Amino acid sequence: MKALIKPDYGPGMHIEEVSLPEIGPDDVLIKVQAASICGSDLHMYEGASGYDWINVPLVPGHEFAGIIAEVGDPASSALLGKRVVVNPYISCGECDACYRGQTNLCDGVGSPMDKVPARSLTYGFRQDGGMAEYAAVKKSNVLFLPEECPMEIAGMLEAIGISVHAIERSSIKPGDSAVVIGPGPIGLALVTILANYGLSCLIVTGLQADEKRLKLAQTLGATDLIYADACDDVEEVRQITEGAGIDFVFETSGFAGAMNRGIKMLRKEGELLLIGITSQQTHLMTNELVRGELTIKGVYGVTRKTLKRTLDMAASGKYEFSKLITYTVPLEKVLLGFEYGKKRDGAKVIIKP
Ligand SMILES: [Zn+2]
Numbered sequence: 015m016k017a018l019i020k021p022d023y024g025p026g027m028h029i030e031e032v033s034l035p036e037i038g039p040d041d042v043l044i045k046v047q048a049a050s051i052c053g054s055d056l057h058m059y060e061g062a063s064g065y066d067w068i069n070v071p072l073v074p075g076h077e078f079a080g081i082i083a084e085v086g087d088p089a090s091s092a093l094l095g096k097r098v099v100v101n102p103y104i105s106c107g108e109c110d111a112c113y114r115g116q117t118n119l120c121d122g123v124g125s126p127m128d129k130v131p132a133r134s135l136t137y138g139f140r141q142d143g144g145m146a147e148y149a150a151v152k153k154s155n156v157l158f159l160p161e162e163c164p165m166e167i168a169g170m171l172e173a174i175g176i177s178v179h180a181i182e183r184s185s186i187k188p189g190d191s192a193v194v195i196g197p198g199p200i201g202l203a204l205v206t207i208l209a210n211y212g213l214s215c216l217i218v219t220g221l222q223a224d225e226k227r228l229k230l231a232q233t234l235g236a237t238d239l240i241y242a243d244a245c246d247d248v249e250e251v252r253q254i255t256e257g258a259g260i261d262f263v264f265e266t267s268g269f270a271g272a273m274n275r276g277i278k279m280l281r282k283e284g285e286l287l288l289i290g291i292t293s294q295q296t297h298l299m300t301n302e303l304v305r306g307e308l309t310i311k312g313v314y315g316v317t318r319k320t321l322k323r324t325l326d327m328a329a330s331g332k333y334e335f336s337k338l339i340t341y342t343v344p345l346e347k348v349l350l351g352f353e354y355g356k357k358r359d360g361a362k363v364i365i366k367p
């Protein structure tokens with residue numbers, strides 16, 4: 015079969031003809047129908063630092079969906095032909111995080127004090143993922159797709175799930191106001207969902223180079239756009255909210271200064287959700303945090319429960335997730351897909367083997 019291979023920690027990936035993955039009794043073989051490129055895949059493609067924890071050589075791809083083509087246990091043959099989406103986390107089921115339902119934070123035998131990429135994050139990172147014609151995954155790591163959920167949306171469900179997780183971590187309610195910093199895939203998925211929350215305003219900030227993405231945010235339901243490199247973004251928020259400040263900031267950009275911009279945009283007692291990852295150290299404005307009684311929460315990955323909720327949301331047809339697909343490429347042209355992704359002019363690149 016054809017597969018995309020990341021051979022080492024340096025930049026670059028290539029397509030290779032490899033043998034079909036072998037499956038054990040607890041596994042199923044999935045004929046991949048849709049996979050999507052995530053920011054972390056782009057980082058691996060570019061050979062960015064901070065990914066020494068993945069296992070190379072590797073088939074990347076942690077967001078993918080397909081059809082069960084083979085089962086390891088003959089007793090599971092009823093699963094053949096089922097449409098499924100893959101949960102990329104293999105949670106141990108035994109640690110404190112798992113007992114709390116935080117399967118996105120499961121480190122198995124690792125220490126809960128280590129804030130590292132969760133050791134449960136498996137497919138596309140520590141084991142081969144979905145950017146191939148076939149992928150072997152644990153039977154317990156697939157969710158069945160309702161008829162109403164298109165395969166392309168299932169192929170990016172994990173990314174949408176991170177946005178759902180961010181909203182679940184917040185205490186946002188109808189009538190509240192929100193700023194989404196960064197119009198990347200996660201930011202745009204947030205807008206798609208929050209557009210249905212009856213917010214008093216939903217502002218999206220980006221750079222002038224993000225114009226296409228910001229315009230997309232507007233069609234998805236953003237009420238105001240801010241070009242942060244063309245004006246004072248905090249001042250803009252002050253004006254839009256008539257001096258009140260914003261209730262919630264969802265920081266998805268990972269830019270070093272964005273966190274403090276978010277703190278300044280908030281009203282007293284406001285909430286900042288940090289989703290973007292940055293390799294730079296940032297200085298936190300602790301006095302503003304204390305005097306404003308602000309809340310900051312980190313948001314990382316997606317739990318089993320949230321993935322299921324996201325699937326139900328996708329199947330409901332009430333959210334315009336299909337608008338998040340900007341490019342679709344066949345597996346043979348996956349590298350072109352990565353180049354599209356690097357342009358950062360749209361939301362998601364979907365790969366269809
Ligand atoms: Zn992802």
Ligand SMILES: [Zn+2]
Pocket residue numbers: 105106107108109110111112113120121122
């Ligand atoms: Zn666990």
